[in-house]
Amino acid sequence: MDEYSRDELTAAVLLALRESSGLGVLHSQAMAERLGVSATDLECLDIIAMRGPMTAGELARASGLTTGAITGLADRLERAGLAKREPDAEDRRKVMLRVTPAVEKKGAALAKPMHDAMAALLTDYDDNTLALLLDILKRANAAALGAIQTLRARPEPRRRSR
Amino acid sequence: MDEYSRDELTAAVLLALRESSGLGVLHSQAMAERLGVSATDLECLDIIAMRGPMTAGELARASGLTTGAITGLADRLERAGLAKREPDAEDRRKVMLRVTPAVEKKGAALAKPMHDAMAALLTDYDDNTLALLLDILKRANAAALGAIQTLRARPEPRRRSR
């Protein structure tokens, strides 16, 4: 196990993290295919499921799509029986988007292979190791978010005419 | 730190892994935007960069796209100066796709914030911890791949007419 130098070890961890990220994408795509919606649709469905019912405009901002795109997306999710529109009692211009109970069931069933595989893997480690792993993951996620924001915000040094 | 029960700890780790996967997607999107190409284009560029020069047909199979889509994709990558087509000396029907040297530089520069953030984080842990982390990640990736294949292969119980 000690065949790695410190640098190699670091590089190997970084590579594994990157691979892990790619596998996450593949899993999302497979889930979406099973549900009969696009990856974008599933991403938005996930946002609604995580944050709770929200208006079309809020979902547009949260997903980075335009409100026009959300209209079509909401149509597709409704047609697939995964979400429904509800009029807002207080502001009749608004449309609340809410996931249907079916989503919880279908989603859990489809996520089961991954969930079970990971849960099985984690049983091999003791509580202290899991706590350490959780700590590292949390810090890595926070650092990743920061890096993404840096990347987005970075002003291009010299824009080459164009 | 021991505020979690075993189940809560497991659930927290699973959630952190899922979040990590989502952040990976965001990072890819931000990278693609910086490079001035779509996420799909970057994914294919990445495939070529990782596996080395390949033909359009090989890239189609590796990416899951049709050869028709690869034609347009190769046009865009060439126009962006990220890849170039080269005639194959042995089989003149083939077109080899190769990343340009510029990609290595630009890619490394754009990946720097993430790379540095992760490298900095890892300096906080000793070699044994990193080796443990690497082991867990490798096993998690293998398990994830298996779960994805299970998900894809699962025959739909009863297809509801449609």
Add this chain to the structure above:
DNA sequence: CTATTTATCTTAGCAACTAAATTATATGTC
């Protein structure tokens, strides 16, 4: 040489996006 296969490109059509215009509702001001 001719037929078949293989590799890429081209064409037509489609799905999902954006930007801008439209409709409906809410809010502020006189």
Add this chain to the structure above:
DNA sequence: GACATATAATTTAGTTGCTAAGATAAATAG
């Protein structure tokens, strides 16, 4: 209350990038 402005969602027009199918060129088999 009436009017102007702001806000929320939808509709419309146009773009992009995909697939499927067909065309073209080159390799290979008989």
